[in-house]
Amino acid sequence: MRILIAEDEPKTATYLRKGVSESGYVVDCAGNGEDALHLALTGEYDLLILDVMLPGRDGWAVLAELRKHGKQTPVLFLTARDSVHDRVKGLQLGADDYLVKPFAFSELLARIRSVLRRGPMRHPEVLRIADMEIDLLRRKVSRGGMRIDLTTKEFDLLSLMARRAGEALSRTLIAEQVWDMNFDSGTNIVDVAVRRLRMKVDDPFEKKLVRTIRGVGYVLEDTQ
Amino acid sequence: MFSKIPSESPARRRPPSWLWSSITGRLTLLYTLSASAMVVIFASLLYWLLAHNLDRLTEQFLTAEMHDLQRILQERPDDRRVIEAEVNYEGVDEQFPAYYARILDEGGQTQIESHQMSKVIGSSVFPPPGAVGQSLGPIKKWRAGDGKLYQMAAMWVGVGRSGGQRRLVQLAMDVSQEGAVVADFRRKLIAVSILGIGVSAGVGVTVARWGMRPLSEIRKATQRIRPTQLYERIGSGHWPQELTTLATAFDEMLGRLEDSFTQLSRFSADLAHELRTPINNLMGEAEVALSKTRTTEEYRRVIESNLEEMGRLSRLIDSLLFLARAENPETKIGLTRLDARKAVDAVREFHSAVAQEQGVEVVCEGAGEVSADPTLFRQAISNLLSNALQYTPRGGRVTICVVKPDHECVEVTVDDTGSGIEPNHLPRIFDRFYRADQSRSQYPHGSGLGLAIVKSIMSLHGGEATIASVVGKGTTVRLRFPSAARSANITES
Numbered sequence: 001m002r003i004l005i006a007e008d009e010p011k012t013a014t015y016l017r018k019g020v021s022e023s024g025y026v027v028d029c030a031g032n033g034e035d036a037l038h039l040a041l042t043g044e045y046d047l048l049i050l051d052v053m054l055p056g057r058d059g060w061a062v063l064a065e066l067r068k069h070g071k072q073t074p075v076l077f078l079t080a081r082d083s084v085h086d087r088v089k090g091l092q093l094g095a096d097d098y099l100v101k102p103f104a105f106s107e108l109l110a111r112i113r114s115v116l117r118r119g120p121m122r123h124p125e126v127l128r129i130a131d132m133e134i135d136l137l138r139r140k141v142s143r144g145g146m147r148i149d150l151t152t153k154e155f156d157l158l159s160l161m162a163r164r165a166g167e168a169l170s171r172t173l174i175a176e177q178v179w180d181m182n183f184d185s186g187t188n189i190v191d192v193a194v195r196r197l198r199m200k201v202d203d204p205f206e207k208k209l210v211r212t213i214r215g216v217g218y219v220l221e222d223t224q
Numbered sequence: 225m226f227s228k229i230p231s232e233s234p235a236r237r238r239p240p241s242w243l244w245s246s247i248t249g250r251l252t253l254l255y256t257l258s259a260s261a262m263v264v265i266f267a268s269l270l271y272w273l274l275a276h277n278l279d280r281l282t283e284q285f286l287t288a289e290m291h292d293l294q295r296i297l298q299e300r301p302d303d304r305r306v307i308e309a310e311v312n313y314e315g316v317d318e319q320f321p322a323y324y325a326r327i328l329d330e331g332g333q334t335q336i337e338s339h340q341m342s343k344v345i346g347s348s349v350f351p352p353p354g355a356v357g358q359s360l361g362p363i364k365k366w367r368a369g370d371g372k373l374y375q376m377a378a379m380w381v382g383v384g385r386s387g388g389q390r391r392l393v394q395l396a397m398d399v400s401q402e403g404a405v406v407a408d409f410r411r412k413l414i415a416v417s418i419l420g421i422g423v424s425a426g427v428g429v430t431v432a433r434w435g436m437r438p439l440s441e442i443r444k445a446t447q448r449i450r451p452t453q454l455y456e457r458i459g460s461g462h463w464p465q466e467l468t469t470l471a472t473a474f475d476e477m478l479g480r481l482e483d484s485f486t487q488l489s490r491f492s493a494d495l496a497h498e499l500r501t502p503i504n505n506l507m508g509e510a511e512v513a514l515s516k517t518r519t520t521e522e523y524r525r526v527i528e529s530n531l532e533e534m535g536r537l538s539r540l541i542d543s544l545l546f547l548a549r550a551e552n553p554e555t556k557i558g559l560t561r562l563d564a565r566k567a568v569d570a571v572r573e574f575h576s577a578v579a580q581e582q583g584v585e586v587v588c589e590g591a592g593e594v595s596a597d598p599t600l601f602r603q604a605i606s607n608l609l610s611n612a613l614q615y616t617p618r619g620g621r622v623t624i625c626v627v628k629p630d631h632e633c634v635e636v637t638v639d640d641t642g643s644g645i646e647p648n649h650l651p652r653i654f655d656r657f658y659r660a661d662q663s664r665s666q667y668p669h670g671s672g673l674g675l676a677i678v679k680s681i682m683s684l685h686g687g688e689a690t691i692a693s694v695v696g697k698g699t700t701v702r703l704r705f706p707s708a709a710r711s712a713n714i715t716e717s
Binding site: 102104153175179180181182183184185186187188189192193196213214215216 | 534674
């Protein structure tokens with residue numbers, strides 16, 4: 001998968017290139033709008049990541065020009081401006097997603113994955129991670145054959161982490177997905193909830209599945 | 225969440241002229257106009273009175289003369305000597321040196337006339353004569369070739385007692401002198417009027433300037449006020465009545481400005497402080513880590529810690545941006561008809577794990593619909609609940625209650641049995657970064673913006689947030705939302 005990143009701020013460009021290529025993508029970089037447009041028109045990319053404020057030609061202009069030439073490459077905007085007007089403009093021009101700086105890198109990776117995910121997602125009925133089995137339909141969890149009783153929200157939290165196993169999930173994202181609280185609560189609610197979940201699904205077992213990534217959030221994965 | 229309404233530029237009418245654009249100019253103009261009108265009317269009246277009176281005097285004299293001649297012609301029509309004396313008598317009079325009389329027969333032949341009269345006034349220039357028995361014919365003004373002005377009249381007079389024959393009597397008066405007097409008077413009046421208008425304009429300017437002087441004094445007083453002396457006031461004591469209200473209003477505005485200014489500078493100081501702590505941590509940790517070679521694990525820990533600090537900074541920026549946008553008067557929010565109780569229950573659910581760990585019971589009561597932005601509504605309740613949980617000891621209780629005190633609004637109260645807040649903190653408790661408890665380490669998650677955000681959310685909804693607290697008993701925060709029924713143009717959720 002090839003991704004073109006157009007970003008004029010050198011530090012941002014460097015860490016984006018590093019992070020994205022380390023996640024298994026082939027990355028090209030452009031420092032201004034003209035270069036970005038040229039590369040996007042001549043090369044074959046699976047995704048463009050465009051900064052809105054680019055020298056020469058801004059991200060919106062690049063996108064508009066690209067679509068005029070019939071290129072339907074998905075576009076993800078990065079910007080420090082987050083007024084509703086800006087968002088609407090980007091999406092009207094045919095952007096696929098919109099990320100406001102400062103953003104968590106894990107969040108960017110999640111968005112990249114979701115934009116690149118082609119075709120309908122398979123929704124398995126039962127998720128298995130190590131010796132844990134999560135039956136999404138019957139809302140039942142067991143580990144090593146032992147039944148674990150969870151509250152509704154605990155189950156929602158676990159199934160979110162299981163569906164996106166291996167992905168670091170930020171506290172904001174968890175609050176959004178599990179409790180539908182689309183704001184920064186400034187509290188340790190998610191930490192408490194994860195701690196209580198761990199008490200049930202990890203503490204009684206030797207192998208720990210829920211891992212804290214300091215400064216980022218939580219991840220559920222089977223560390224061999 | 226936010227959108228902007230387009231700003232309208234106020235349409236202002238241009239002043240019609242430079243004179244009209246200043247109040248002094250207007251007052252001067254109006255004063256001058258009215259004074260000029262008075263002068264002109266007065267002068268015209270004087271002129272008319274003089275001219276009229278002079279005319280009337282002449283007329284009276286001519287009438288009296290005609291009467292005399294009439295009597296002589298009736299009583300002694302054949303006494304030529306008396307008639308001649310009468311015709312010429314007045315002519316030599318010092319007072320009326322220019323009196324002329326002529327008597328003609330019915331055929332138009334001159335029978336007798338004053339000296340030199342035929343040289344000066346021909347018989348044909350006289351106005352049509354009055355009939356016998358009338359007092360006098362119409363009086364005519366006539367200017368002779370030499371520029372002299374005459375006033376004249378004619379009349380038929382019966383001769384003798386029987387009155388069988390008629391004579392035409394023509395009388396004329398040289399009124400050149402009176403005319404000259406009147407003309408002179410007119411010139412002087414015009415000169416005086418022009419002078420009067422000029423003087424009144426000058427007086428008008430002076431009066432207007434003098435009247436407007438308090439205004440320029442107020443201007444000077446306001447010019448003295450600088451951002452560093454916002455405590456100064458114009459005062460309301462020594463101004464004219466009309467300006468007292470202006471001065472008072474201005475002082476009130478200064479008061480509000482001073483408040484916001486103080487708040488703003490305090491905010492800047494607080495903000496600098498808030499930024500300093502995480503940045504200090506970032507710099508210190510990075511510097512210490514780089515001072516000598518460390519293990520990978522140690523580097524990892526430093527970077528993780530830095531990430532946490534930066535997350536804190538990022539959240540702080542988000543909150544500040546939120547407040548800045550909420551303060552922008554152009555910002556408006558999308559209102560939705562919202563089941564307040566459902567939203568409150570959801571927030572309680574969100575906080576339930578923390579509440580259980582702290583051993584605090586959270587109870588929801590009541591029901592009601594509000595028109596609100598769902599996310600902002602939940603955020604407000606969530607901020608209040610998290611505050612309440614922080615300040616309520618184990619075994620306490622937090623009650624969230626939705627009530628509908630009247631048709632106008634729906635109230636959501638968050639009531640705790642916590643430690644309460646000292647009364648002196650209450651007025652500033654909604655300020656940004658204000659903390660009743662200055663030791664922030666006790667509540668590591670608070671940014672000090674929670675209540676400020678609640679207040680902003682409430683003002684965005686056209687509602688208000690109030691707080692009441694009793695130390696040792698607990699705190700109640702009351703959010704007053706306009707009820708769903710009252711707000712038009714809202715979408716069903």
